[in-house]
Amino acid sequence: MWRTLASAVAGLLVLFVGSLAFNAASGQSRWPGPLDFVRVHPWVVLLILIPMSLIGLWQAPRRDHAQAPLAPMAYRLPPRNTNFTGRDATLREVRQRLTSVNDAARLVVHGLGGVGKTQLAVEYAYRYLSKYRFVAFVDAENPDLVASQFVSLARELGLTEVSSDQVIPRVYGKLRDRRPWLIIFDNGEKPGPLTHALPSGGLAGNGHVIVTTRVSNWSGSAGVIDLDVFTRRESVELLVRRVPGMTAAVADRIAEQLGDLPLGLEQAAGYMAYNHTAPEEYLALLTSRLEDMIAQGELTDRPMVVVATLWQLSVRRLETEQPQAVRLLKLCSLLAPEPIPLDLFTGSPDTLNVAAADPLAWDTTVGALAGLGLARRGEASLVLHRLVQAATRASLPDEARADTRVQLCRALLTAVPHDIHGDPDARPRWEKLLPHVIAVTKDDPPAECAAETAVLLRLASTFLLQIGDFSVALSLCERALAIDESLEGRDAEIGFDLITLAHIHRDLDTPERARPLAERALRLHESCLPADSPAIATDLATLARTLCLLGEHRAAQPLAERAVQIDEVAYGPDDPYVSFDLIALANVHVELGDHATAVPLISRALRIREAHYAPDHLYIGYVLLLKAQVLHTLNDPTAADLARRGAQIMHTQLGETHPKTEEAFALVNRLR
Incomplete structure (x- = not known):
């Protein structure tokens, strides 16, 4: 004009x-x-x-x-999401990658269901609508229905009486008059079935194609952007903007429970808005009833979409094509939302029948979950989003859930190191498996795995005791004891629970509670185990150290000496278990004021531990600090160096604010 x-x-x-x-x-x-x-x-x-x-x-x-440019024409483009949040950098990346080539450019947006792939594509279309002369949105979930949508699209472009086998090339030919154009293929699956609908060669240059998909094998057909969940900042921004009275602190905790999944956050905001639920009340419901809450709350633009049913189509497809993958998904749903070591299942092949025993069958089983976007596969692990797990758990009948727990208890009991004190590789393995042990054992166990659950709880407690997390160790071990006491014929196991509890109370500086526990453990084990059993040596050493804390040093000495004798016969003189007995005996001599006798016992314990553990292991740190204290009493100038080494180990392993670390550095300061 x-x-x-x-x-x-x-x-x-x-x-x-x-x-x-x-x-x-x-x-x-x-x-x-x-x-x-x-x-x-x-x-x-x-x-x-x-x-x-x-x-x-x-x-x-x-x-x-x-x-004069024609006004932009849109075909079936969904309404714009007025609450669209974040993703600015990703939108810029989409624009840059689409405009970096002159021919028809394809870009795939891949990610977990509910992560916001469709919303991103639609927001891109609106944000850059002025750059296009034609924009179309095609539902690609069912490839057989794509051609019929192109028939409708053809009529929109003024093409009539076009045969179904010619409609797609005719549409792209017509789009030459409306360049540049954009077509969004939403929720595509494998690239093969969609090949006929995508532009190729010189059919329609200067056009852009965006495919959104949960399936991960598009890299050979187009550029791929992997869309992740929101950053925590984006999650908090959405909730604070959408929900009246929402604070950043509560929003952060809600986002944590929902794993920052955009659909889950939108659903939460919708629930609170409709029901006028206070954010703190919603958080309490989410924390206690996650599996129920993911079915509550609707989206204004997608009223039938909720997290609880989001992945049902993918699971139904797996049931037909890879039933073992569905079994694996159910097993993983009861584990923690942390990396799951795959050897948890390969080490117990009965858990998945033949799949884990056959390398090819196992690879395709794990790959099926990753391929459909239900899990993220690492080099030796699998990670499921916490809401995928919750939705899968919600679909499990009670009987199936109980059977799954039994299988997992047995697999975990096979996978965790039992010799937590003597195995130098126990700590890294336990660090990987502990979240899953806690997840599987958090509820009352099925009768079929009650005994296994008690053992897992006690072993987890022992590991936590080793790394200084006394409060959690105490609650787990008390549960183990309660389960064992409810079963018959568990005297020896009850003794192990009791002695672990005695260790915890001793380290919590409540020796008056530790003493009756250790005495009862010793009585039980002496009644059901051989007199030279190492378990009795552990009871003796624990009781000796407890009596020392209570000032009964003379009564403690013969107990500690007997413990050393039993373990030296059972394990040999240089075994790590002997080092624990030596430390117990050394502490008795220290309390008796006989520091000169304690030094060689401590030195021997240190040599044993340095031969079996890493240089920065906590057990070495404890011995170094004990030796520094004793040598300082004897005016030995090497005490300060030993204290510094021990304190550094405490700092590295336990952190700066842990009480044991603070005690260690207080000793360093005294020895300066």
């Missing part, structure tokens, strides 16, 4: 100059400057300017018609 107006104005100016020439031809006085030519040759000027003016006026609208 503006070009037409400018041309018209130019034409009028030409006519105006022509009128001047006409006046000059009528005998006006001489004009100075360039217009003097008009006075001398007026008819020549008129003969030149009049045709030029007419041509300019005739061509201007034609040029304007050719250059």
Whole structure:
């Protein structure tokens, strides 16, 4: 329009100059400057300017018609999400990658269901709508229905009576007149079934294609952007903006429970808005009843979509194609939302029948979960989003859930190190498996695995005791004891529970509680185990150290000496278990004031531990600190160096604020 107006104005100016020439031809006085030519040759000027003016006026609208862009045309584009949050960097990346080539550009947005792939594609379309002349949205979940959508799209473009086998190339041909264009194929599966619907070669250059998918094998067909869950900042921003009265602190905790999944956050906001639920009350419901809450709350633009049913189609597909993958999914759903070591299942092949025993079958079983976006596969682990787990758990009948727990208890009991004190590799293995042990044992166990659950709880408690987490260790061991006491024929196991509890109370500086536990453990084990059993040695050493804390040093000494004798016979003189007995005996001598006798016992214990554990192991740190204290009493100048080494180990393994670390550095300061 503006070009037409400018041309018209130019034409009028030409006519105006022509009128001047006409006046000059009528005998006006001489004009100075360039217009003097008009006075001398007026008819020549008129003969030149009049045709030029007419041509300019005739061509201007034609040029304007050719250059004016058509208004953007949209086909089935969903409404824009007015609450769209974040993703600015990803949207810029999408734009950059689509515009980096001149031909038809394809880009795949891949990610977990509910992560916001469709919302991202739709937001991109609206944000850059002015850059396109045609935008279409195609539901690609069922490839067989794509052609029928192209028939409708063809009519939208003015194409009629096009056969179904020709409609797709005809549409892309028609799009040549509406370049640049954008087509979004939403929720595509494998690239093969969609190949016929995607542009190829020179069929339709200067167009863009976005495919959203949960399936991960598109890298050979297009560029791929892996869309992850929200950052915590984006999650908090969405909740604070959507929910009145929401604080950043509560939003952070809700986001943690929902794993920052955008759909879960939108659903939570919808639930609170509809029910007028206070954020703190919603958080309490979410924490205690996650599996129920993921079925509550609707989205205004997608009323039938909830987290609880989000992955049902993928699971039904797996039931047909990879039933063992569904079994694996159910097993993983009862574990923690942490990396799951795959050897948890390969070490117990009965858990998955034949799948884990056959390398190819196992690889395709694990790959099926990763391929459909239900899990993320690491080098030797599998990670499921916490809401995928919750949705899967919610679909399990009670009987199936109980059977799954039994299988997992037995697999975990096979996988965890039992010799937590003597196995130098126990700690890293336990660090990986502890979250899963706690997840599987958190509820009352099925009768079929009650005994296994008690053992797992006690072993987890022993590991936590080793790393200094006394409060959690105490609660787990108390549960183990309660389960064992409810079963018959568990005297030896009850003794192990009791002695572990005695250790915990001793380290919590409540020796008065530790003593009766250790005494009862010793009585039980002496009644049901051989007299030279190492378990009895552990009871003796624990009771000896407890009596020392209570000031009964003379009574403690024969107990500690007997413990050393039993373990030296059972394990040999250089075994790590002997080192614990030696420390118990050394502590007795320290309390008796016989520091000179304690030093060689401590030194021997240190040599044993340095031969079996890593240099920064906690057990070495404890011995170093004990030796530093004793040597300081004997005025030995090497005490300060030993204390510094021990304190550094405490700091590395337990952290700066742990009470044991603070005690260690207090000793360092005293020895300066």
